[in-house]
Amino acid sequence: MSNNHINLRQVEIFRATMKFGTVTAAAAALGSSQPTITRELSRLEKHIGFPLFERRLQRLVPTAKALKLFEEVQASFIGLDRINGFIVRLRDASEEVLTVASLPAFAQTILPEAIARLNAAQPGLTLQISTVDPRNQSSVSGYNFDIGLIEDIYTQRDAESRVLWVFKLVAIMPSDHPLAQRDHLEPHDFEDINFISLGSQDPYRLSVERVFDMAETKRRMFLSSQSANSVCELVLKGLGVSIINPLTALSYEKHGLVLKRFLPAQDFVLSVLRPINRPVIASSDALLSHLSRICAEAHQTLVQKNLE
CATH class of the missing domain: 1.10.10.10 (Winged helix-like DNA-binding domain superfamily/Winged helix DNA-binding domain)
Structure with a gap:
């Protein structure tokens, strides 16, 4: 051999x-x-x-x-x-390939509509979407996206970051919950109420925790979930109430979820990342324009519902 x-x-x-x-x-x-x-x-x-x-x-x-x-x-x-x-x-591909990395909260809410509008204007465009946190990549490991959608603010030097929109967190509950009758909600309204939290490391859970700690309000910390969609599903099952981002909450309103303004208001920041050392895809600007308009429309809806 x-x-x-x-x-x-x-x-x-x-x-x-x-x-x-x-x-x-x-x-x-x-x-x-x-x-x-x-x-x-x-x-x-x-x-x-x-x-x-x-x-x-x-x-x-x-x-x-x-x-x-x-x-x-x-x-x-x-x-x-x-x-x-x-x-x-x-x-x-008749033109170019646009790769988007997005947190699920945006990939399941505003991103599909933005892509639909982009496709109507540029039907030859090819897109790839991954529902991963763009911040888990770096210039060392190699970026594999043209646009990244994240919550909060990103301050590293290896990517250009800008705030696309700032919303306010909203309280959510099933329609038959006693709190659904209130005009708005404050920390003391949640005293001894079953509360469904986001994951322990979620930045917005931490900001909400600080509000309740300062108000010295004790909730029943009944459940937690990493996903805002999962939180909405649990709330609809009558297992408790929660405070989450308004984009995901609005998408569940048609299923019977009730949204209420929460005071003191807590910002929910949507930011865009663009890797510095990656070639610029021309259609990325068009997609960001669509995303910005959709955010403005969502903001107007929230204002009309007295949620901002």
Whole structure:
């Protein structure tokens, strides 16, 4: 048996034969001929020192070792297939690819509408959306987004950051809750009320905690969830009340969620990140314009509902 490593061409021939089931189909997929594929498979078997196929009734039947090898080859090709697929998308895109990284609170509220408006104006545009925190990336690990949507303010030097809009947190409850009859709510209104919090590290949970601590109000800290959407679902089930961002809250109003102004008012900041060392995508400015207008519309809705 040779000690030399097998080459990529041999791996491709083996993979194609396993994938398509016959030498003829493998040859067609690789743009080769049947005799060439047969000859190369025979050389591969001699090279590695064990048979990969049994010849039965003019057909190739994979051996047990061939099946195990194929699993490993497939795993190795996943990354290459993803790269090739991305290249195809880049080539087929009539204009450019805009990549957006967004916290779920925005990806599930204002971002879809902004993309719909952008697509209407630029139907040839290709977009990619990932619901991850853009702040978890850095210039060291490598940015993979053109626009990042985050809550709060970002002050690192590796990305340009600007505040897109400042909203106010709102109190939420089911329609049959006693607090639903109030015009607005203050900390003392939550005394001994079941309260559903955001995650322990959420910056807006911490700001709300400070308000209640200063008011010396004791709530029943019944549940907590990392997701504002999950909090809304729990509130709708009658499990408690909460204080969250108004964008997510508004999206649940049609399901029966009641929103109330909370005093003292607590800011909810929506910021945009743009990596400094990443090429600028022209359509990113258009998307930000749509996002800004949608935020203005949401703000107007909140004002009309006496929530800001």
